[in-house]
Amino acid sequence: MKKIVYLLFITLVVFSCMPDEIPPIGEKTNYKPMLAGTWQLSKFEQIDAEAESKNFPEFATRKDLTNVFPGHPYSDFTITFNADGTFTSAKGNSYMQFMASGNWALDDEQYPSAIVLTSGSTSEKIALGSLADVIVGKVQFKEERKQPDTGKVKIKYVYSLTKK
Amino acid sequence: MKKFIIILTIIAGVFGAKAQNALPKFTVTPSEIDALTENVTIVFDVTGSAVDGLTDVYIWAWAPGLSPSETLLVYDQGSPSWGSISQNAKLDPVPGDPKKFKLSLPKTVTRNGVQVTFNNVAELFGVGDTPGKIKEFGFLLRSQDGSKQTPGDGATKVTLLPLEFTPAYFRTFPAKVSNKDVVTVLLNLNLIESGENQKLKIAGDITVSVTLLKANGTEILSVENAATLFTSQKEYSYTFLPAMLGAFPAGTSLNDVAKCQVEFSGKVYSQAGAAETVQTKVFEFEFQPYN
Numbered sequence: 314m315k316k317i318v319y320l321l322f323i324t325l326v327v328f329s330c331m332p333d334e335i336p337p338i339g340e341k342t343n344y345k346p347m348l349a350g351t352w353q354l355s356k357f358e359q360i361d362a363e364a365e366s367k368n369f370p371e372f373a374t375r376k377d378l379t380n381v382f383p384g385h386p387y388s389d390f391t392i393t394f395n396a397d398g399t400f401t402s403a404k405g406n407s408y409m410q411f412m413a414s415g416n417w418a419l420d421d422e423q424y425p426s427a428i429v430l431t432s433g434s435t436s437e438k439i440a441l442g443s444l445a446d447v448i449v450g451k452v453q454f455k456e457e458r459k460q461p462d463t464g465k466v467k468i469k470y471v472y473s474l475t476k477k
Numbered sequence: 478m479k480k481f482i483i484i485l486t487i488i489a490g491v492f493g494a495k496a497q498n499a500l501p502k503f504t505v506t507p508s509e510i511d512a513l514t515e516n517v518t519i520v521f522d523v524t525g526s527a528v529d530g531l532t533d534v535y536i537w538a539w540a541p542g543l544s545p546s547e548t549l550l551v552y553d554q555g556s557p558s559w560g561s562i563s564q565n566a567k568l569d570p571v572p573g574d575p576k577k578f579k580l581s582l583p584k585t586v587t588r589n590g591v592q593v594t595f596n597n598v599a600e601l602f603g604v605g606d607t608p609g610k611i612k613e614f615g616f617l618l619r620s621q622d623g624s625k626q627t628p629g630d631g632a633t634k635v636t637l638l639p640l641e642f643t644p645a646y647f648r649t650f651p652a653k654v655s656n657k658d659v660v661t662v663l664l665n666l667n668l669i670e671s672g673e674n675q676k677l678k679i680a681g682d683i684t685v686s687v688t689l690l691k692a693n694g695t696e697i698l699s700v701e702n703a704a705t706l707f708t709s710q711k712e713y714s715y716t717f718l719p720a721m722l723g724a725f726p727a728g729t730s731l732n733d734v735a736k737c738q739v740e741f742s743g744k745v746y747s748q749a750g751a752a753e754t755v756q757t758k759v760f761e762f763e764f765q766p767y768n
Contacts, residue, residue: 359659361651369642372710376650378659381716408721458655458767463507467767468651468658 344425347447349396352474354409355379357387360469362457382408391477400430412437428454442471450476499525501618501627503635509653509765511638512599512608517582519635521568521618524576526627528618534578535566537629538616540602548601548614554589559623563588568618578618598637609640644710646670647739647760655767656719656734662687663712664705664741664757676755680743683707685715689722692735698723702742713741719764736763 357378364374380386389405400417404410415432419425428439442453451473458468502522510517521536523529537559539546547557550566565586568578582601585594595601599608615634619626627633638652646668650661662685666678688699700722705713720731741757 359651363638363652364642367640367642372708373642373650376659376661378716381659381661382718382721408718458658460507460509461766461768465507467653467765468655 342444343422344444344447345419345422346396348419348428348452349394351391351393351477352452353477354388354390354407354472355475356471356473358471358473360471362466362469365469392474394428452476498527498628500632501526501528503633505635509638510598510635511640512604512611513597513640515582515596517598518579519581520571520577520579522577523618523627526618527625528620528627529576531620531625532570532575533621534568535562535619535621536568536580536616537562537566537619537626538601538614540611540614542612543602543604543610546602549588549593549595549603550584550586550601553587562619562621562623567621598635611637612639612643613637644668646673647757649762653765656689656731656764658767659716659718660737661714661716662739662760663708663710663714665710665712667711670758673757674755676745676753677741677743677757680745680755682744683713684742685713686740686742687715687717687722688738689719689734690736690738691729691733694736697729697733698725705741734764736761 359376359378361369361374379388385406385408387407387409389407390402390409390411391405392400392402392411394400394417398416398418399414400412401414402411403413412430412432412435415430415435417431418429420427420429420438425441425444427441430437430439440455440457442455444452446452454472454474456470456472457466458470459465460467502524504520504522506518506520507514521534523531523534528534535551536548537551538548540548545557548566551557551562553563553565565588568580571577571579582598583594583596584601585592587593597605597608598614599605599611602611602614604610613634613636615629615631617627617629617633644665646665648663648665650663651658654660664683664685666680666683669675669678683705684702685705686699686701687703689697691697700717703715703717705715708714719734719737725731739760739762743755745753745755747753
């Protein structure tokens with residue numbers, strides 16, 4: 314009887330130490346079809362990175378530039394990512410500086426962190442914010458200004474876009 | 478002829494003295510520092526200054542608002558004394574260039590028999606625990622005995638990035654910008670400086686004039702009397718994009734824009750209804766070379 318108890322105990326210990334089978338976690342998200350479509354800029358913000366790092370008050374850290382220039386709202390800006398890999402952008406009356414047309418691709422199909430725009434020999438990498446909200450039609454582009462000698466980020470721009 | 482030679486001698490003497498009075502040039506690396514920035518190097522070029530030709534050059538630095546205001550480098554104990562500067566204040570020579578000297582942080586020295594390392598500007602001035610107290614420091618370069626010195630009127634100073642937000646009479650947002658950025662200039666009349674026309678405090682219709690300049694101070698273009706907005710922080714603000722501020726004259730472009738001057742104006746009305754225009758001083762800031 315004692316032997317059976319030992320055997321049962323050993324069996325229990327051995328099986329409890331075996332790794333659990335990892336359950337399937339579903340298909341990897343393919344963001345490219347989700348990004349295809351026309352996006353309109355809904356908010357354009359400027360952030361003083363130095364002030365942000367020092368936890369300065371909001372008014373000294375962040376500024377909403379969306380409608381800061383009368384008659385030239387940044388919300389005029391739209392960009393269309395076509396499923397065939399081409400894109401077109403329209404700045405409307407805004408002062409937005411963006412490539413007008415060309416090809417677009419993700420820097421990494423599985424784990425994208427940027428959209429790469431190319432037009433002829435010109436190429437531009439647009440950093441992406443979190444892609445968690447792409448499914449509900451929201452995406453963020455990010456731009457950073459850096460100090461050349463230190464590489465330190467000094468100013469950030471955040472473009473929030475909504476799918477039309 | 479004799480008179481002519483005397484005049485020539487006087488002119489030569491005046492210009493010679495002026496040449497020896499030139500301000501030392503200096504470069505701070507990294508270009509933007511705050512009181513807590515580490516690994517800072519300041520290189521001084523003494524060419525043409527009063528200490529040009531000396532092999533041993535000392536720094537005498539002070540930070541307004543501190544007591545004592547002098548850096549701990551200039552004295553070993555007690556209080557600072559112009560007549561007995563510490564060896565710790567001697568600048569390091571730059572190898573291969575006898576006219577250049579440098580101060581590098583961290584810097585380890587012996588003070589009152591104890592070895593001390595200064596890692597940043599705040600520690601250099603003895604406010605390592607309260608770095609927000611130091612906003613800038615002025616300096617002059619001198620010989621050990623003090624018989625030779627560069628101007629000490631604050632003409633040579635290092636401005637530090639703020640560690641905590643301090644409301645100011647004039648500021649920009651972001652605090653430092655490049656000429657490719659959206660720039661907002663802000664005026665807080667509640668913090669008007671004593672040298673300003675105090676009528677500005679009761680002025681209305683506040684407008685602003687903005688001028689873009691080349692590095693040599695040549696005007697490129699300007700916008701006169703643009704309308705301002707009154708913000709929730711009770712500041713008058715004006716936002717612009719240098720590239721869109723106006724038409725660039727032929728032969729100039731945004732790449733030439735190095736500095737910006739800003740002047741606010743307002744109107745004060747007498748009881749009889751006559752309007753008087755009052756203006757602020759001209760504020761100037763430099764654009765940063767951000768990528």
